[in-house]
Amino acid sequence: MTDPYAGFPAGFFARDDEQPDPVFYGPPRLVTHIDDAAIAAVGDLYAELAIDGSAPRPRRVLDLMSSWVSHFRTPPAELVVLGMNAAELDANTAATERIVRDLNAEPTLPLPDADVDAAVCCVSVDYLTRPIEVLAEAGRVLRPGGPLVITYSDRCFPTKAVHGWLATTDEQHGALVAELVRRTGLFTEPEVSLRTRPGRGDPLYAVVARRT
Numbered sequence: 001m002t003d004p005y006a007g008f009p010a011g012f013f014a015r016d017d018e019q020p021d022p023v024f025y026g027p028p029r030l031v032t033h034i035d036d037a038a039i040a041a042v043g044d045l046y047a048e049l050a051i052d053g054s055a056p057r058p059r060r061v062l063d064l065m066s067s068w069v070s071h072f073r074t075p076p077a078e079l080v081v082l083g084m085n086a087a088e089l090d091a092n093t094a095a096t097e098r099i100v101r102d103l104n105a106e107p108t109l110p111l112p113d114a115d116v117d118a119a120v121c122c123v124s125v126d127y128l129t130r131p132i133e134v135l136a137e138a139g140r141v142l143r144p145g146g147p148l149v150i151t152y153s154d155r156c157f158p159t160k161a162v163h164g165w166l167a168t169t170d171e172q173h174g175a176l177v178a179e180l181v182r183r184t185g186l187f188t189e190p191e192v193s194l195r196t197r198p199g200r201g202d203p204l205y206a207v208v209a210r211r212t
């Protein structure tokens, strides 16, 4: 079988802290990871893509690598949140279903095929050690035409981000995430954009592709 990671340097998806993720993510962190303008940019993007609760559809959205906030201006009717920490997910008032799962230990989603109208992942893709498998799973559970929306900034937990992310720039991160999405073979060509004003606070970049 072809290696989906062919061409990436050895150690690209390794991390300084290789302890099992439940150790690091055990204590709840009821904090925000980006500034207010970047959070607003995430909500604006979701509204623009018509994946929040103000749109007639979608009604069912998956927030991958979620915490106590999902950044929708108006939450969708059904919001499935998946993350590492049960207390954080319990505190997410927008959520209607909660899944605690370590995607680095088990890179699959316990959801049926074509189950959700949209999938989002905010400021977290850099922690995945098997991102292509996880993104392929996002593609499996997305309905045709449904958007995959991956956002990132320039902040991270450095001991938990993969080495390849730490060694590359914001612009290269866009190319990297787009390539990971492309390698699943399940999405339209990813579009990368900067959603915040350059030089003002935390940058917020988005990579958006649709399930084919």
Ligand SMILES: C[S@@+](CC[C@H](N)C(=O)[O-])C[C@H]1O[C@@H](n2cnc3c(N)ncnc32)[C@H](O)[C@@H]1O
Pocket (backbone or CB within 6 Å): 021, 025, 032, 033, 064, 065, 066, 067, 069, 070, 082, 083, 084, 085, 088, 101, 102, 103, 104, 105, 121, 122, 123, 124, 127
């Ligand atoms: C920087 S926080 C971002 C949380 C949230 N998406 C937000 O926008 O505030 C990183 C999140 O990634 C999740 N995460 C990290 N490693 C994970 C893993 N191996 N499996 C599933 N989720 C993970 C954690 O639960 C944590 O909530």
